[in-house]
Amino acid sequence: MCEHYVHEIWAGESTSLESQANSAATGNLTGNVDPVMAEERMAQVPDYVRLFKQAFGVDRPTYHLALRAIATFERAEVISDDSPFDLEMSGQRSAMSAEARLGMALFTGKAGCIQYHNGALFTDEGFHNVGVPTSPTFDTDILAQIALRYQHYARGVPAELYRKADRDLGLYYTTKREVDKGKFRTPPLRYLVYTTPYMHNGFLKPRSGTVSLPTQRSRNRSIISSCGSAREQHVKAAIDGEPQLSDDQQ
Known part of the structure; x- marks a missing residue:
C-alpha cells in the first residue's frame, strides 16, 4: 500500500x-x-x-x-485490500455492517470527507491547512519545545521564526513559501485503528471510539468538524472492520 x-x-x-x-x-x-x-x-x-x-x-x-x-x-x-469496505466495493453487498453503511453515507455526503479523503487510499495526497491547534501539552513540555526549535534550525527556517517556534510548519519546510505554512498531506484512512492519535501533532486522541474537532477559525480557514465528529467510528468500521461505539450509542 x-x-x-x-x-x-x-x-x-x-x-x-x-x-x-x-x-x-x-x-x-x-x-x-x-x-x-x-x-x-x-x-x-x-x-x-x-x-x-x-x-x-x-x-x-x-x-x-x-x-x-x-x-x-x-x-x-503492508497491504490492505480485504477490509469490509474493499469487499463491499468488489461486489459482496453484505460485507459492511449497517453501522458502517451509516458511516459511508456521512463520509460521502453531509460531512464532505470524500472531498479530500478519496480514492483507494482515501487521500487526495494534496497539502492543506485545516487549522489544527497546537498540541495542548506543548507549552509545558520542555523537550518538545527544544525538539521543535531544533527542527526549525535544521531545516533552514529563518532565525525570526526559529526563536518564536510554537508549531510544525509542514510543507513550508520543503518549499519555504509563506503560503505553505501549516499545510500537511491529507492522511490516508487505511489502518486507522493502529494510528492513533490523529493529525500531524497527535492533537486528536479518540476516547470511547469517537473523534471530535470543534469548529473554529484559524488564520487560514475554518475547520470542518463534521468529518471528525463522533460518527467517525462508523467510517472506521467501514474501512477497518472494527466498529467502536461512543458512550451514547452503547
Missing part, C-alpha cells in the same frame, strides 16, 4: 519508501543512526550476514541494501 503514495511523510519530504526509511533511520529526532555504524553492527550479527548474502549476494550488509530491504518489506507486506 505504501508504495502507491506520492509523498511518504506529512510535509512531503520523501517521495519513495527508501528515502522515507532513510529519514526515519538517520533523523536526529527519530533513529539518530549513523550509516557507517549501522553497517558495522549488522556485520557483527551472523543472521544478518547470512540473510544479506541470501537476498542480495553480498558478503557484508550495507546500509543502502538495508533501506532496500525495509522498503521491499513494506511494499510486499
Whole structure:
C-alpha cells in the first residue's frame, strides 16, 4: 500500500519508501543512526550476514541494501485490500455492517470527507491547512519545545521564526513559501485503528471510539468538524472492520 503514495511523510519530504526509511533511520529526532555504524553492527550479527548474502549476494550488509530491504518489506507486506469496505466495493453487498453503511453515507455526503479523503487510499495526497491547534501539552513540555526549535534550525527556517517556534510548519519546510505554512498531506484512512492519535501533532486522541474537532477559525480557514465528529467510528468500521461505539450509542 505504501508504495502507491506520492509523498511518504506529512510535509512531503520523501517521495519513495527508501528515502522515507532513510529519514526515519538517520533523523536526529527519530533513529539518530549513523550509516557507517549501522553497517558495522549488522556485520557483527551472523543472521544478518547470512540473510544479506541470501537476498542480495553480498558478503557484508550495507546500509543502502538495508533501506532496500525495509522498503521491499513494506511494499510486499503492508497491504490492505480485504477490509469490509474493499469487499463491499468488489461486489459482496453484505460485507459492511449497517453501522458502517451509516458511516459511508456521512463520509460521502453531509460531512464532505470524500472531498479530500478519496480514492483507494482515501487521500487526495494534496497539502492543506485545516487549522489544527497546537498540541495542548506543548507549552509545558520542555523537550518538545527544544525538539521543535531544533527542527526549525535544521531545516533552514529563518532565525525570526526559529526563536518564536510554537508549531510544525509542514510543507513550508520543503518549499519555504509563506503560503505553505501549516499545510500537511491529507492522511490516508487505511489502518486507522493502529494510528492513533490523529493529525500531524497527535492533537486528536479518540476516547470511547469517537473523534471530535470543534469548529473554529484559524488564520487560514475554518475547520470542518463534521468529518471528525463522533460518527467517525462508523467510517472506521467501514474501512477497518472494527466498529467502536461512543458512550451514547452503547
